Amino acid sequence: MTQLTSSKVTVLGGGSFGTAVANIAALNHHPVTLWMRSEKQADDILQNRQNSRYLPGYRLVDNLTPSLDLESAVRDAHYVFVAVPSKAFRAVVEETVQYLPANARLISLTKGIEPTSFKLMSQILHDLAPKHDVGVISGPNLAKEIADNQISATVIASYSQALRQEVQQLLSCPSFRVYGNPDIYGVEMAGALKNIYAIITGLAVALGMAENTRAAIITRSLAEMSRFAVRLGANPMTFLGLAGVGDLIVTCSSQLSRNYRVGYYIGEGMTLKQAIKKIGETAEGINTLRMVNEKADELGVYMPLVKGLYAIIYQDMPVKEIASRLMSGDLAEDVEFMSVGM
């Protein structure tokens, strides 16, 4: 691999993950611009070297510069990472492309699916910037742990081998290891789907589940999400990697996951609205659940866990009734591996 020289990196979105990834690139001595909407947050970074709203207590390196001006943030960038919630993704990229240098690489950090179109973020990037190389980062990456320099690993997925290798070099450091994978669809789908199962696990923990139960939920979640994604064209092997089982494990185990916490608060008796308000940050799984539930019906893919959570959240079904339905369904359906692709 040829050594990457100092490259101008821009991250769009000053939330927890955008800030954490921007800081890693800056730690690797690249000049980094973090574009955000909030003047207050930008001032906070300039004056206190901290994003107190999203990553309180973590020092941001000096070569990370906040910016409120999209044009100047993007104009000379070699790499543009997009870290805004999926519902804002298309609008932000639409505005960005007019300023994009011809050779800039575009990489999504977002784990979600576009409502109505069912497009993944890389597909939106392709739509809006068809001449640019596109990639996606996904893996077990809790932003606060990355900011705390805890050892973490992730996946850069792209059809472009050059882009994969460049991003590996751009972000790899002693506490962060980046692996390449050409299966962009599988990596991205895994990152979106695991949020649904984190909500289920959080809910089950709040209701006092035992460790056997957690293991059963995580394992059946992996089978269910792989079955769905493989039906849509993903490589089943991706689900045995960091972006698949890796991310599923961390998101279904940690109170730092916002999706897990949504489930936990609902399990404690909050309404969905109250849970979302209490978290105050992006929890993509809520919308992903609606879209995947609909798509599973359309494709005829068997997804009992998605169906169960949908019934609890959107149809007000009692959790106990859903749990007993899951445990007493037709055993003929419950074959561990349904086909070569699970």
Ligand SMILES: NC(=O)c1ccc[n+]([C@@H]2O[C@H](COP(=O)([O-])OP(=O)(O)OC[C@H]3O[C@@H](n4cnc5c(N)ncnc54)[C@H](O)[C@@H]3O)[C@@H](O)[C@H]2O)c1
């Ligand atoms: N936080 C994590 O641990 C983590 C890890 C991996 C991936 N992700 C993914 O990254 C994406 C972003 O998550 P996050 O954790 O940074 O969310 P967040 O809630 O911490 O921050 C979202 C940021 O996006 C900004 N934003 C929202 N709408 C915008 C718009 N229209 N224009 C400009 N900025 C806008 C908000 O102001 C905020 O700064 C999500 O899809 C999430 O699943 C998060």
Ligand SMILES: O=P(O)(O)OC[C@H](O)CO
């Ligand atoms: O906080 P969550 O639930 O969005 O999860 C964060 C990351 O996706 C974990 O990899």
